[in-house]
Amino acid sequence: MLERIRIVLIGTSHPGNIGGTARAMHNMGLSDLALVAPRCEPLTADTVSRASGADHIVHGAHTVESLEQAVGDATLVVGASARSRTLPWPMITPRALSDRLPAELASREARVALVFGREDSGLSNAELQRCHAHVHIPTNPDFSSLNLAAAVQVLAYECRQAWLGQQATSGPAEAPPSQPLASHQELERYFAHLERTLVAIGFHDPATPRQLMARLRRFTLRARPERLELNILRGILTATEQQAEHRE
Ligand code: SAH
Numbered sequence: 001m002l003e004r005i006r007i008v009l010i011g012t013s014h015p016g017n018i019g020g021t022a023r024a025m026h027n028m029g030l031s032d033l034a035l036v037a038p039r040c041e042p043l044t045a046d047t048v049s050r051a052s053g054a055d056h057i058v059h060g061a062h063t064v065e066s067l068e069q070a071v072g073d074a075t076l077v078v079g080a081s082a083r084s085r086t087l088p089w090p091m092i093t094p095r096a097l098s099d100r101l102p103a104e105l106a107s108r109e110a111r112v113a114l115v116f117g118r119e120d121s122g123l124s125n126a127e128l129q130r131c132h133a134h135v136h137i138p139t140n141p142d143f144s145s146l147n148l149a150a151a152v153q154v155l156a157y158e159c160r161q162a163w164l165g166q167q168a169t170s171g172p173a174e175a176p177p178s179q180p181l182a183s184h185q186e187l188e189r190y191f192a193h194l195e196r197t198l199v200a201i202g203f204h205d206p207a208t209p210r211q212l213m214a215r216l217r218r219f220t221l222r223a224r225p226e227r228l229e230l231n232i233l234r235g236i237l238t239a240t241e242q243q244a245e246h247r248e
Helices: 015-028 045-051 055-059 067-071 094-104 148-168 184-200 212-223 227-247
Strands: 005-010 032-036 062-064 076-080 112-116 133-135
Touching: 005 015, 005 067, 005 148, 015 032, 015 045, 015 055, 015 148, 032 067, 045 055, 062 067, 067 112, 067 184, 094 148, 112 148, 184 212, 184 227
Parallel strands: 005 032, 005 112, 032 062, 076 112, 076 133
Antiparallel strands: none
């Protein structure tokens, strides 16, 4: 189960935080690290020093250019956020995330990605809107932002608690869903197709977006569609596009 949880760091600027993250992960039995467009050299003396023997995690990390590449195969994407944003999104506590993990990872195909933001500016709204849910570590509201590696530590600990709980009982808490869930990549293709179609039929004007796509994203992500269901929706979009072309 722990092998199918990925820690994703976006735009990290301090190598020490990458080392600290590796240590936190290895302490808790996680090993899958992805670095999205790091703003520093990931492997420096600082990294090795803060990793305290877990630098193999950094050696094995995938460095990619976009969030898309880091979480494309994930069936649940959770963004860690120190503060709330303009359009409220489903929020979960670290403990609730822990409780959900065994069922989320019951199927072999399932992958969970936990996404962390930049030291100075966190995650952008666009990045947060690509997540199924946001997790906030409850902190002093007057001083809510944890050090990046410390935030990873808290969530990695919750992942381990979920795994230990599962070891104690014999199997996953719930039966896996009968159909595989859509992956992040499949969802993003659907959103792109949806936006194209809404523009083509004159329902959506990208010049005055009124948060339309963000609201549709939130609605769709909340439903956790299966791959098959998403294929039906894409079929409807294709038929709609064809009808629109006919009329022109
Ligand atoms: N100054 C930034 C915070 C950056 S801290 C801001 O205002 O958004 C770096 C990252 O650590 C954050 O992007 C987030 O992923 C994680 N983090 C820090 N504190 C957190 C908290 N209380 N809950 C959840 N994630 C947190």
